[in-house]
Amino acid sequence: AAKGKVGIIGSGLIGRGWAMLFAASGYEVCLFDILPEQVSGALDNIKMCLQDLQKAGLLRGSLTADEQFGLISGCSDFNAACQGALHVQECVPENLELKKKIFSQLDAVADDNMVLSSSTSCILPSKIFSGLKHVKQCIVAHPVNPPYYVPLVELIPHPETEQSIMDRTRALMKEIGQSPVSLKKEVDGFALNRIQYAIIAESWRLIQDGVMSPEDVDTVMSAGLGRRYAFMGPLEVMHLNAEGMKSYVERYGETMQRVLSTFGPIPDFSGPALETVDAAMTNQTPSTPEALTERRRWRDARLTGLARLQSDM
Template identity: 40%
Template structure:
């Protein structure tokens, strides 16, 4: 953010954002910022991909508008007019206050994009990466503006799933983290800040633990893949859509201390019995792939993603329903 518009207790001014790469996550970030009234430029090194991305963004916003789930007060057309395609990184980021990098999860590629972006951005700009597993200290190492670089890792798609984790490097300037948090909150995201770098960050540390336990249950032939995949949408996920995991435990007893007194030993024993880490490969992987593919053929995966996004839009609308409706 530029210094003039992001001082504490002042309202967030409309900023210029630059998005690098127009894949699914990049498109979604463009929707997040434009529907909040910010000017957005997006870049992709593939001109055809950039053109497809722009068309996809408009289609998604129009679909959300038709369902009453478009964020903000702007129409889809009004928000889309705030988005411009940029044929080069320089044109994308040269006057941006905030840059969100969304290229493939490849360290050399991401650091290369950051290195090129820092050549053209303002010294006061924030450079954020959507990476889910590269430490910001590694990503920014050796770069001239390394104190302006953070990770802002979303859940996919961020315009429907608002949580985003902000991870600073040890040398990230304090105002970068605080200003990024304020900006992301102002556009409807739900930012959380990691106090230190940790493997898997926060989202993946919890999410991958669930995935690994699912693999163990299939490996040990405890349950079928189809039945296991009912656990979240028809069970835990219903609570977790509105409650945090710790609050869930808190409410399931008379506070978290009471919960741990009742179940702490059993949970400890369960962790021991669950066994060592499991690699997501081999026969177990093939079993899961085959059984899910029977239900969702790979040539139908885009249709299933669309179905997912429609359900997320409905849930977003429900969770943000105004009391007067």
């Protein structure tokens, strides 16, 4: 018997990813979309993905691909998709007005036990959930693409979200094999994008200031920092690179401050620097749908390999 029901609103890239994750650990999943053809497309695509994963020995959970697929159903009615669900995950396009509309619909069908969760990448919970009857049960659960291989989920509360809802969602994310992190309060960009944008800004400055080529900047991450960061965070890197954290700060604290003071203003991401970066990236992978799809396949194969390696450790 299924563990319980999860409703997914929006059957695009992220909705499909969530559906597979929940079904892999035995939840009954109802997929809804405003476009019925998106739901049938999602079901076909999920079926194929599950079979491929099974063949490659990468299927998550203990159920077979068929059993997992059997837990996922398409739904042409919003209320039917959500009613009785213990968790509803919204995955519609990144548009505040649309998300507000979806959550007011959800507010009307929710009982006092449902978690109302948004996949938004960068809209603050206070913007989406304020004023809802069930605001205490609302949360942002921001996944990383593709969620099947990149397990991080950022959990962000509305100022009125109950701690028990944060705890329950964190436990659910762990149960389905993801790696949840909790923000204690909302902040623009959440955590992942704040850190990512810091890296992008400095990468851009190194190019803009004529220090390095775009290709070499990417190599600094892919062959250098990224190798460590696939397994540990920057703080643990510090701890291990000296005789512990305090020794690292004693040795390198002043240097970090000196270098950081030379970072300069926020780049405007336009002009000659943009032309330079675009030329380098297009030379490597033309900005055509075919070339991008092929390179994404390459990326996903690398991420699969990494997931395999990490699950062996």
